[in-house]
Amino acid sequence: MESAETTLARYGMVIDLDRCNGCGACATACAVENNVPPANTSATERTGLTWLRVQRVSNGRQFPQNRAVYIPISCQQCGEHTPCVSVCPQNAVDVNPETGVVSQVPARCLGCRYCMAACPFHARYFNWFDPKWPDGMEATLNPDVSIRMRGVVEKCNFCHGRWQAAKAKAAANGARDIDPADYVPACVDACPEKAITFGNLDDPRSDAARASKSANAFRFLEKLGTDPKVYYRSDRAWVRRLADADVTARESEASRG
Amino acid sequence: MRFEVTRRDVMRFAGGAAIGAALSPMPWTLTDDLAIWTQNWRWIPRPSKGERSTATTACALCAAACPLEANCVGKSPIALRAAGGAQPLCSLGLTGHHLPWHPARITRPQRIERGAARPASVSIEAVVRETARAMAAARSGSGSVVVLDSRPDRSGSWAWQRLLASIEGAVVVATPGTEGSSLDALDALSSDATRLTTLDLAGARTILSFGAPVAEGWGRLSECCPGDVTLVQVEPMRSRSAELSDHWLPARPGTEGVLALGIANTLISASLVPSSVTESIADFAAYTDIVARFPLARVAAITGLAADDIALTARELAANGPTVVVAGEQPGGGPLRRSDRVAILGLNALLGSAGRIVDRAELLSPRAGEPLAPVARLESLPGRSVALLVIDASAGDVAFPWHVVDRKLASSALVVALSPYLAGTARHADFVVPTAPFLEAIHEIPSSRTEAAPALSISAPLLPAREGAIDPVAFVRMLASAGQIDLGGDWSSTESLARERVARIHAAAIGSVAQPSESASLPVASLASADELWDALAKGGRWTGDRAAANPERRVELAAGLGVDLTREVGAAQASDRTLKLVPRAARETTLTAVVSPVLSKLYRESQLRRSPGSATLSPRTAAALGLRNVRAARILTAGGSAHVSLSLDEGVMAGVVELTVAPDLIALGDAARADHRMAIDLLTPAADGSWSSIDAELVEG
Structure with missing residues (x-):
């Protein structure tokens, strides 16, 4: 009923890797907005909870020819054959037809982690620990986003709370569609370099749609045919060649030598 | 017909029921219910509910004083963002509203006994008594009193200067590594040592940065130099600024000054220095003689750079002016050696464009005409001379090796810190006085040394101060009272002094206020009262005063400040084949506060x-x-001690260099239970001039 009244959108983002300086403001803003708790005492890089993780990847060459690129990786919001959706036994993962965003319903999640195994982008995180904030810091939590319990999988949902708020605002103003300026995910808002462009990829007037069609735009693991809605762009050929590489493994190997 | 229930019927019924139930939605509903039930334990935090509102103020976590808008539920901020289209906040600013609840927060004065496992709470009266006793001893000649100020030019800084004015030899010094502290080398270049100087950064088209975190917000360069600026970054490691620069010159650590003299050599020998510039340099002939000793081939051999790259850089600097040359504080690494800074900053005079040395207009003090203790540089203090050290970390903290300060302390020195947290520099103190953190009290953010015009922001509190927090200015008053020192006036808090300062600015009707919500600045002269100016500042506005008038008489002396034979220092033989250059590395925001x-x-x-x-x-x-x-674990040995480190390999690190991460430790990250009280940065032994940007170290397995 609702979708019949509102325009269907296909939200996505384009991340300019030549502008990203790896400051981490996007990852921080994401955690603050979505009530992602601080690291548990025993959390490690493998058991951490980071809806948006910035990977540093080098070109592998020796100093001083060595160059690095920072790649923010969150849920890529696959549009076709969404692997996490098809494996979830609980219907806890679904694609919202109104936004194209892959949604995660923690309350339904059993914690089987099939979706994590299926995700080719390693963009899903299992909540290994009880969510805890230092005493008193609960007062800083965002009331628009519920807290998830240990034992469920979490991931980026393009700040669903902000989309709902934008929808409520549009409804209050008697508008059918939301104002694009009212729905901007926290990471986009926080980026000091304006490296992330967000918008409706189906709207040719949106900056995101235009940027996604630029010459040097690419998507990670496009060959899998999952139609991710997160695009990247770089003028550097070696960066574009990373599109089909496992960037997480690559950097870990470099660290190990 | 007789209806008879057999055992077989019961079994069939039970089996059928089980299969039917399994095929019905019931198990899934049960699983769902179970999943929901297990996510609603009573200990799961619940976000607060209440009326939503927004409030604006200024971020007090660094000198940039970004205007910020806080989304509040009830009266509590739940999110911070840049106000009025200003540059987005950094990670530190985005999470600033968490800091009042940081686990390292203290609300009672603490005594840290040497060797004791835990600090003990004491009364504020006991701290005042002990501090006043040490002050009295210093007045009778047992040593000097020094206040380490993490953010100079605040009203609180003025209060310390006012208190120390009555104590012979007492001084206020800026905390080592404070933003803009590298520019104190400009003093060596100015023929008029009585005037404050800085660099004119406005309108630059090219920036040559020696280690300054330019792309990370250092020195408000982004505001001074809008549009496309060519950035040339000189740094031994591939920092974020180096990553985003147009040209990166990876000079060997410790050779930055030589590179600057090599560039100067090219500029002079290629006649790229206009005659009008040479006339403004008092000792140009002597400088030319020194620079002549640094031909490109020699500089290339010392720095590890290609001679062609150095020559090309010099020509680009001259051709793509106005050019600014900055020697910033490397995050975690502090300023470069003083002789290097003099050589680097001297290039500004040689290039004669935007980066010229100008007078820095002083920010009006809260009160006029009162006696004040002098401001000094830490390295100018004699060793083991400080009997009482007060660390005022109430407005922020800077990561620096404790050796820098420790070698100035007398054996029985008392160290008192003012800080909201039992973390960072405060952990070296004997007593820690709790102050109110950002968002709980008034904080002033004056202009930093990198700004030519005076500026002031006020960070107004959005939360009530927690019981037990002591106002630094009130603490000064307590010390004066205990030491029977008459300070005059009736000021008793940071707010009262800050308001006096704002009233003076209003009375002088100078400058204007940029407000986050307005596109145009508001002239102070147009404001009816000082309260109006205060309100504009408290809502995230920034007052900027007038720049100092141009000083046509100013001449610079480039040779005199060099002083040290850079070549001899750089060419010093390494202690052994295993000696590496240890270079500290950090993200800028992590070296600004004691906790994150x-x-x-x-x-x-x-x-x-x-x-x-x-x-x-x-x-x-x-x-x-x-x-x-085994490249996983190793031990680093320096003259300052040794420490185990986890080691990783990276092709992006220069050969012969080991990069030591200076980052928030576990206490700073809120995990006090597992904290290692030895900070890695304390491995760095400072040079005689107080710099620690690179030192010799050895690395062994184990």
């Missing part, structure tokens, strides 16, 4: 974006040359 939000553990512990504290990185080639087989 525990949420930043996302960057430090739960991802590979930032290296964790206690880690070091070196190139695989260096590891192979040292014969390191």
Whole structure:
């Protein structure tokens, strides 16, 4: 009923890797907005909870020819054959037809982690620990986003709370569609370099749609045919060649030598 | 017909029921219910509910004083963002509203006994008594009193200067590594030592940065130099600024000054210095003689750079002016050596464009005509001379090796820190006085040394101060009272002094206020009262005063300040084949405060974006040359001690260099229980001039 009244959108983002300086403001803003708790005492890089993780990847060459690129990786919001959706036994993962965003319903999640195994982008995180904030810091939590319990999988949902708020605002103003300026995910808002462009990829007037069609735009693991809605762009050929590489493994190997 | 229930019927019924139930939605509903039930334990935090509102103020976490808008529920901020289209906040600013609840927060004065496992709470009266006793001893000649100020030019800074005015030899010094402190080398270039100087950064088209974190917000350069600016970054490591620069010159650590003289050599020998510029340099002939000793081939051999690259850089600087040359404080590494800074900053005079040395207009003090203790440089203090050290970290903290200060302390010196947290520099104190953190009290953010015009922002509190927090200015009053020192006036708090300062600015009707919500600045003369000016500042506005008038008589002396034979220092033989250059590395925001939000553990512990504290990185080639087989764990040995570090290899690190990560430790990240009280930065032994940007170290397995 609702979708019949509102325009269907296909939200996505384009991340300019030549502008990203790896400051981490996007990852921080994401955690603050979505009530992602601080690291548990025993959390490690493998058991951490980071809806948006910035990977540093080098070109592998020796100093001083060595160059690095920072790649923010969150849920890529696959549009076709969404692997996490098809494996979830609980219907806890679904694609919202109104936004194209892959949604995660923690309350339904059993914690089987099939979706994590299926995700080719390693963009899903299992909540290994009880969510805890230092005493008193609960007062800083965002009331628009519920807290998830240990034992469920979490991931980026393009700040669903902000989309709902934008929808409520549009409804209050008697508008059918939301104002694009009212729905901007926290990471986009926080980026000091304006490296992330967000918008409706189906709207040719949106900056995101235009940027996604630029010459040097690419998507990670496009060959899998999952139609991710997160695009990247770089003028550097070696960066574009990373599109089909496992960037997480690559950097870990470099660290190990 | 007789209806008879057999055992077989019962079994069939039970089996059928089980199969039917399994095929019905019931198990799934039960599983769902179970999943929902297990997510609603009573200990799961619940976000607060209440009326939503927004409030604006200024971020007090660094000198940039970004205007920010806080989304509040009830009266509590739940999110911070840049106000009025200003530059987005950094990670530190985005999480600033977490800091009042940081686990390292203290609300009672603490005594840290040497060797004791835990600090003990004491009364504020006991702290005042002990501090006043040490002050009285210093007045009778047992040593000097020094206040280490993490943010000079605040009203609180003025209060300390006012208190110390009555104590012979007492001084206020800026905390080592404070933003803009590298520019104190400009004093050596100015023929008029009585005037404050800075660099004119406005309108630059090219920036030559020696280690300054330009792309990370250092020195408000982004505001001074809008549009396309060519950035040339000189740094031995591939920092974020180096990553985003147009040209990166990876000079060997410690050779920055030589590179500057090499560039000067090219500029002079290629006649790229206009005659009008040479006339403004008092000792141009002597400077030319020194520079002549640094031909390109020699500079290239010392710095490890290609001679062509150096020559090309020099020509680009001259051709693509106006050019600014800055020697900033490397995050975690503090300023470069003083002689290097003099050589680097001297290039500004030689290029004669935007980066010219200008007078820095002083910010009006809260009260006029009162006696004040002088401001000094830490390295100018004699060793083991300080009997009482007060660390005022109430407005922020800077990561620096404790050796820098420790060698100035007398054996029985008393160290008192003012800080909201039992973390950072305060952990070296005997007593820690709790102050109110950002968002709980008035904080002033005056202009930093990098700004030519005076400026002031006020960070107004959005939360009520927690019981027990002591106002630094009130603490000064308590000390004066205990020491029977008459300070005059009726000021008793930071707010009262700050309001006096704002009233003076209003009365002088100078400058204007930029407000986050308005596109045009508001002239102070147009404001009816000082209260109006105060309100504009408290809502995130920034007052900027007038620049000092041009000083046509100013001449600079480029040769005199060099003083040290750079060549001899650079050419000093290494202690052994295993000696490496240890270079501290940090993200800018992590060296500004004693603590960071525990949420930043996302960057430090739960991802590979930032290296964790206690880690070091070196190139695989260096590891192979040292014969390191187990590259996971190693021990770093320096003149300052030794420490175990977790080691990683990275092709992006210069050969012969080991990068030591200076990052928030576990206490700073909110995990006090597992904290290692030895900070990695304390491994760095400072040079005689107080710099610690690179030192010799050895690396051994184990």
